[in-house]
Amino acid sequence: MLTTWRGPPVVNILVHRKNLRAQAGGGGEEAPSMASRGRETAVVVGGGAVGACAAYFLAKRGLRVTLVEQASIACAASGKAGGFLALDWCDSSPLQPLARASFLLHQKLSQELDGPSSYGYRAVHTLSVMVQEPSSNPSSPSSRPRASSLPSWIDGSGVRTSSCIGTPQTTAQVHPFLFTRKMVSAAVEGHGAQVLIGKFSDVIVDQSRSRVTAVVVDGTQIPADVVVLAMGPWSTRSKIITALTSISALKAHSIVLRPADPSAISPHALFLKYRTREGRVMDPEVYPRPTGEVYVCGMSEEVEVPDDPDHIYPRKDSISMLKRVAANVSLSLQNAEMEVEQACFLPCSEDGLPLIGQIPGVGGLYAATGHSCWGILNAPATGASLAELIVDGKSQLVDLKAFDPARFVRASWR
Ligand SMILES: Cc1cc2nc3c(=O)[nH]c(=O)nc-3n(C[C@H](O)[C@H](O)[C@H](O)COP(=O)(O)OP(=O)(O)OC[C@H]3O[C@@H](n4cnc5c(N)ncnc54)[C@H](O)[C@@H]3O)c2cc1C
Incomplete structure (x- = not known):
């Protein structure tokens, strides 16, 4: 969203x-x-x-x-x-x-x-998660007390609080x-x-x-x-x-990560309130998929849509920021293999x-x-x-x- x-x-x-x-x-x-x-x-x-x-x-x-x-x-x-x-x-x-x-x-x-889950439909839990980037690079799990509602893979050093904003009855993917x-x-x-x-x-x-x-x-x-x-x-x-x-069109970026152990990632969609160490506030989203991938999106900008959809390229700095977001949310994501870096346009x-x-x-x-x-x-x-x-x-x-x-x-x- x-x-x-x-x-x-x-x-x-x-x-x-x-x-x-x-x-x-x-x-x-x-x-x-x-x-x-x-x-x-x-x-x-x-x-x-x-x-x-x-x-x-x-x-x-x-x-x-x-x-x-x-x-x-x-x-x-x-x-x-x-x-x-x-x-x-x-x-x-x-x-x-x-x-x-x-x-x-x-x-x-x-x-x-x-059929046998051919397009990855499933009901999900949905959380709002507050993340504050630590002053140094994320390398160890958060030492702060963890909210009981947080699944174990959401262990990044920036994670602060979370609340439930959707249940499997009301949210899916x-x-x-x-x-x-x-x-x-x-x-x-x-x-x-x-x-x-x-x-x-x-x-x-x-x-x-x-x-x-x-x-x-x-x-x-x-x-x-x-x-x-x-x-x-x-x-x-x-x-x-x-x-x-x-x-009109709004460009947005996304990355797709493949964690080493997808079975450790529970079906929780995350809507982040994310503050960078420089004080920038953003609302990226994180969606684990039943295919074993984890999708992370955000970083929008107003630029013209190219004629050819195959000529839509992501900005390097936006992709780097999404990687930073992922790393501060979860160590599994910090160490995950990068599968896709991409951008596309919302029709508004x-x-x-x-x-x-x-x-x-x-x-x-x-x-x-x-x-x-x-x-x-x-x-x-x-x-x-x-x-x-x-x-x-x-x-x-x-x-x-x-x-x-x-x-x-x-x-x-x-
Ligand atoms: C990063 C991001 C995350 C999003 N996440 C969600 C989400 O979680 N849930 C949700 O509900 N929505 C989400 N959206 C919004 C959603 O992706 C769009 O609203 C939706 O994809 C629009 O679909 P569409 O078919 O209208 O347009 P498009 O997917 O843009 O398709 C339009 C098609 O028309 C073709 N076309 C254009 N001109 C011509 C022409 N002259 N001749 C022939 N073909 C042509 C194009 O090639 C293209 O394939 C997200 C969007 C972005 C950018």
Whole structure:
């Protein structure tokens, strides 16, 4: 759960204003049902967790789905996130119904699809842990009295206090890379979806009907009755999405460690209040995984997203800081093998809420993006409720009104 950032204001609208006025008030809840339209072809753009779940649920509802991804499935934040899930941490925000529905859907999907734990779903304990870096390098376990709630591997010399902030009933995790790929393979193998590796550049709209008819991928038109744009932090590169909102991106870093004895690391997710010896205060997170790895993330910065997801590189100083964090939390982590050093971008919307629903002015065109620090948690309910909206004309699972992309359209042309 990383801190989010509010992006710059909407800059332009390319969709004809007459159409916007006619359709903006309807929001994402008033699309005509698919029953009245027959079997349809859907193109989902973006092979992250959100696109993967949209593709899965649309294919499950009977659409002929093509998932378009420019690089590889889960190459961006969805493959590099923590994968932490919480039932009630979004309560008292408009995200509450989406997050609660999605937490339960994760449980259900893990039973239906996780086979022999193929993507690392498990319930976890969650602790808030206060850590103060000692003045010298960490080399011995803390000599301070230990809180009884602390598992034995949390023995770093900087560890001070801890408190329980989540139980296995309310918090869980997935391995986000494996989860995203599993959703795609379930869509392909179970429901006939196809994956196309290529770069989406545009949508073709029949102006007389104000309806999408195709997308352009690597210069070729692919017919589509329904298009879902789930391009994460790249959403803003699409002319149409830029017209409707401002998705911004926040870069964050992570490392993956492999301790010598993974069986000594209990399933406890840690949210740290971390003070460096220089007095800097940070909120890194530590997630042991059932695969035997321990994931540590934090260190965000506002920089531009490169065009190519394979060209996102971590900063050396941010990675060094995460190693310092790990070493001060646990001697097992201090001595662990470094497996991965990486960075990725959170997709953030102007009001901190995702965009899920129809893009006003263009029939058949939908957005599913801007999930910020909760995209792995909220991907399943986003995909399932969007599929209901597209197929039935209304989402029963979650009321999508708060996430209607039209809210940014209204703000920009009033
Ligand atoms: C360090 C970190 C830790 C996190 N931890 C958690 C966590 O513990 N729990 C949680 O719920 N969330 C977490 N998140 C947030 C989560 O990772 C994101 O919200 C989520 O991954 C967003 O998924 P997405 O599918 O929208 O975007 P992405 O994963 O960014 O996927 C977008 C995809 O679209 C593709 N694409 C873009 N443009 C095009 C184009 N023109 N043509 C074709 N394809 C295109 C990209 O290549 C990419 O694969 C974390 C994020 C970060 C950065």
